[in-house]
Amino acid sequence: MTLPVRRGEGLGTLARWDPFREIEDAWTRMGNLLGDVIGGVEGRPARLLGGMVQPVDIEETEDAFVIDLDLPGVRREDISVDLRDNELFVTGEIKERERTGVLRRRSRPVGRFEHRIAVPGDIDPESVHATLADGVLTIRLAKAKRSQPKHIEISTGPEGQGTGPEGQS
Incomplete structure (x- = not known):
């Protein structure tokens, strides 16, 4: 079985096609585009996608x-x-x-x-x-x-007297 390849940066170089890299690149380009359109807050770049x-x-x-x-x-x-x-x-x-190997993917x-x-x-x-x-x-x-x-308990007035206006003399 053969795997799809795509042309690399240099002339005649071939690289293995990575669909995840393509998706990440699209997200990055989209985030940069939206950042350019709406700008950042207080000089910081906007991080709407994948922020x-x-x-x-x-x-x-x-x-x-x-x-x-x-x-x-x-x-x-x-x-x-x-x-x-x-x-x-x-x-x-x-x-x-710190890494010692080649970073193949970063998310x-x-x-x-x-x-x-x-x-x-x-x-x-x-x-x-x-x-x-x-x-x-x-x-x-x-x-x-x-x-x-705070819960307030309601108490009754002195015996025989209410607490309302009708209990006042």
Whole structure:
């Protein structure tokens, strides 16, 4: 059985056709085209297709916001977590590992990343905790006491008196 080939960069050179490489090249060209059309944000290139967007879950509990951000292969020393007002900034770098062989395909992201999360409530900045385990960064943002729900029990007035206007003398 023969495999399809395509002409290489130089005259007369043949290379094995790689359909995955063709798809990756098309995605790259499309991303560059869209980046040229809509531009980047604050001088950064637009990364719409195949960009570095990490999966994130945001959970609201009664007393906190819990954020789980997937960062596989990223070391704790390469991540920075900052809180400004009600916005959480997670920045860092996915470093490329040293390779000894020929890289035949690359689809894993490398380089700097930034993730901004607007938190929909007041936060106690002194009660923020972050942990990194099994490639998942978990950030627990405790709600400020004034924004936590509180159940108010309704009591009756002194015996024989109501609490409403009709119980007043």
